[in-house]
Amino acid sequence: MSRTPSHSTVEAKIRPVPRYGVFMVTGAVVGVIVAGILTLLGSYEPSDVLGVVYPPGQVFGFALLWTVPIGVALGGIIAVGLDRAARKHARVVRVEHEVVVENDDDQA
Known part of the structure; x- marks a missing residue:
């Protein structure tokens, strides 16, 4: 089995990207805190x-129905805004691209 590698140098853009899930979960937690307040x-x-x-538990449940989705949406909107702002800070780097193809010439 022989390998034939091929090398090439290409340019790639890299930029920081926010983790949307973290922002949305943080928004949900803020929504729970606001519902408690x-x-x-x-x-x-x-x-x-x-x-x-209405007992406090029921009021808390009704408040959660409004504050958690609003918090998740606001967290997502903030993440999208940060993602768009990060596009301005993208930089171009040179990377080496390597492809290795295996040839099955030695079959028994």
């Missing part, structure tokens, strides 16, 4: 319309 700041008086008092 809103729950603590809320009043637990009977509703004028229904006359029902």
